[in-house]
Amino acid sequence: MEIDVFTLFPDAFDWFERQRHVANAIAHGHRLGYVNYRDHTPLGAGQVDDTPFGGGAGMVLRVDVVEAALRERYGVDPIELPATRRVIALTPGGRLLDDALVDELAAEDALTLLSGRYEGFDQRVLDHFTSEEVSIGRYVLAGGELAAMVVCDAVLRKLPGALGHEHSALEESFSKALEGAPEYPHYTRPSDFRGWTVPEVLLSGHHGRIRDWRVAQSRERAARAARAADPPPG
Numbered sequence: 752m753e754i755d756v757f758t759l760f761p762d763a764f765d766w767f768e769r770q771r772h773v774a775n776a777i778a779h780g781h782r783l784g785y786v787n788y789r790d791h792t793p794l795g796a797g798q799v800d801d802t803p804f805g806g807g808a809g810m811v812l813r814v815d816v817v818e819a820a821l822r823e824r825y826g827v828d829p830i831e832l833p834a835t836r837r838v839i840a841l842t843p844g845g846r847l848l849d850d851a852l853v854d855e856l857a858a859e860d861a862l863t864l865l866s867g868r869y870e871g872f873d874q875r876v877l878d879h880f881t882s883e884e885v886s887i888g889r890y891v892l893a894g895g896e897l898a899a900m901v902v903c904d905a906v907l908r909k910l911p912g913a914l915g916h917e918h919s920a921l922e923e924s925f926s927k928a929l930e931g932a933p934e935y936p937h938y939t940r941p942s943d944f945r946g947w948t949v950p951e952v953l954l955s956g957h958h959g960r961i962r963d964w965r966v967a968q969s970r971e972r973a974a975r976a977a978r979a980a981d982p983p984p985g
């Protein structure tokens with residue numbers, strides 16, 4: 752897979768690229784690339800943003816700047832791009848990222864992620880150059896870089912070779928193996944710490960009972976999460 756991240760702060764990804772699963776994915780031939788809008792701006796003095804028509808606080812990322820960056824990277828008029836690849840604008844109000852969307856994205860050969868800053872994108876970027884908007888949650892971050900890292904992290908760890916232990920990605924929270932439920936609890940040594948003991952079944956060596964216990968725990972967590980999300984009235 753090839754992922755291009757458009758950003759004003761490519762250096763922000765230095766730490767991210769050093770993470771084991773990301774480095775593994777790159778070593779397996781997947782590619783992460785960065786395009787700095789500022790390197791391609793047609794305006795003087797590295798300008799990328801401007802004041803909003805109609806007034807209001809903050810600055811808006813200009814449509815001509817985003818167009819120039821996309822055109823330079825892909826060599827086509829960017830209005831043609833959404834027909835050939837997923838061009839995702841990261842926005843607080845977009846489609847919420849969940850495991851199903853991560854699976855969808857991980858099945859693509861190529862992704863483009865547009866990170867915004869300031870007040871966000873000129874609406875014409877969203878209307879004409881992107882295939883969709885994706886949000887990592889209903890809150891507002893200062894910029895799209897962390898959101899892009901979240902998307903890349905979740906997608907890359909689904910790719911073969913990214914995790915040392917392939918089984919890890921198959922049976923974890925929200926996976927089909929756990930019927931979409933959160934994962935069961937894990938314990939390791941010591942088996943008794945301050946009197947907090949590990950459930951007996953996990954020490955039994957009985958694989959069938961351990962499996963049943965884990966499934967039951969996972970279902971119980973799902974039920975608890977559902978109750979917390981939708982508490983009974985009163």
Ligand SMILES: C[S@@+](CC[C@H](N)C(=O)[O-])C[C@H]1O[C@@H](n2cnc3c(N)ncnc32)[C@H](O)[C@@H]1O
Pocket residue numbers: 840841842843844865866867868869870871872885886887888889890891892893894895896898
């Ligand atoms: C300060 S935010 C802009 C917020 C915008 N004025 C609004 O009220 O929706 C700047 C940029 O951060 C990114 N961003 C902020 N929160 C995000 C979220 N929850 N999910 C995805 N991207 C986000 C977007 O790229 C956005 O353009």
